[in-house]
Amino acid sequence: MLTIIKEKDTDLLLQRAARHLCQKLRDALAVHATVNIAVPGGRSVVKVFDTMRTESLDWNRVHFFIIDERLVPIDHPDSNFKLLRDHLITPLAREGGISPENAHPFILDTTVPDRGTLAYEDVLARLGFRYDIILLSSGEDGHVGALFPDHHSVTDPHHGFIVMDDSPKPPPERMSSSLSLMLTAQTGVLLITGEAKREAFRKFGDASMPVSACPARLLTCLKDAVVFTDHAQE
Template sequence: MHVEARKITIIIHFGFIAVLSSIKTPSANAVELVGSMALSGGHKDRELRVHESLDELSTDLADYIAELSEASVKERGVFAIALSGGSLIGLMGKLCEAPYNKTVDWAKWYIFWADERVVAKNHADSNYKLAKDRLLSKVPIIPSHVHSINDTVSAEEAADDYEFVIRQLVKSRVISVSDISDCPKFDLILLGMGPDGHVASLFPNHSALEEKDEWVTFITDSPKPPPERITFTLPVINSASNVAIVATGDSKAEAVHLAVDDVGSDSPSVPAGVAQPLKGKLVWFLDKAAASKLEGSQFSA
């Protein structure tokens, strides 16, 4: 299934780039960049995985999720994972195939949404419907472990209801609690990224980015339809044990550059650039097109 390929490991530290090694690896056509850069006076460590093809990215993403699931179930007995919508769900599709469909302990999964459109569950715009059709209906997840939003109320009420559900599951330790705040500590939050650099439903220059007290907030003026949405806030995203951001295609390249490279205060910031677990790990999954504007991207050829 895998073929040998050259792997280049690059350390990015305060903007300086050094090629450390070039070795053979069974992970086909993958270029891995490991980043360590300044943030708020400290350091943030993140891993960037750049792949030649969407198929290789999808396989690596499935491996990553399956490994985190196994580790979490071994440690806590459950795996609390929050999803987003869009192309991310399609890229998770290999989890429905062998070996993952048999080896993952699906009964221990608890599913949440990092953001959701406030539409009926059978609506084409529903992140729940997308995940159910392409993933959840194809693996033996326990239905009561799937926590979708209340789609019969307003966006504000849906956000309040969803936060209440999460608070109850934090009390029962289905979801861990952060040891540096009162926020929930999800085992994994999976995020896609838009061409404008938004993650979840946190859009550039939107007031929702500033929300510090609520775990789940709502918006009624999304710059992309549908306008009404609920979303995890940045404190919740940044309290997770693991966050993965998946971005593919040329249209994402500039936003990836702004989010990942140390571009300075004169450049526009994007929400994806402030998604960074305070005591967890951030991994970016990129194809070469999305990574094409990264500093040092000449090493990915």
């Protein structure tokens, strides 16, 4: 079931998204020993993390993965993992709320052709090779993670993590969860915020638009999905 939540105040919207995510984590923890959540980077996501860390739940049973990543070291300023660590994991760990080992980074390995994706798949495999919950943030063109419209990334049949050297959005070198891996999630949360994303929201709402042309629409394939947007329906 897909729900769209609209709120003109973007900061309030992102706080609502964060609290919704935490409630979904609590619901999942009620039936699973551990829960896997995959998250992206970005300014909007930072605000979500900042609210999530104020929520009370059994964080030590939650495992974090990175939906997509630039091919950079984890301490690089452009690293999505660094955002997760700095804005959520480290503050929680400081209070004993979570073990830092529960946040699983993608480790770039330039010595192997897969750049480290197979090693990252091994980590996920130890936890069931699935996502329970995914947090996504749409780009201006409707991309999510590093799955881009009308690009081989969104049609790649590999089940796991993929790498590319030709991302339409700079930098060209990126890693992403594959479409089929994202679709393992029972629950999805999608952020579509900012004036520049108006066209992306329009495409998302077009039922005739295939996922290959608007990857954000993969959310419509999930059992439980919520879009948080500051756009009015057109």
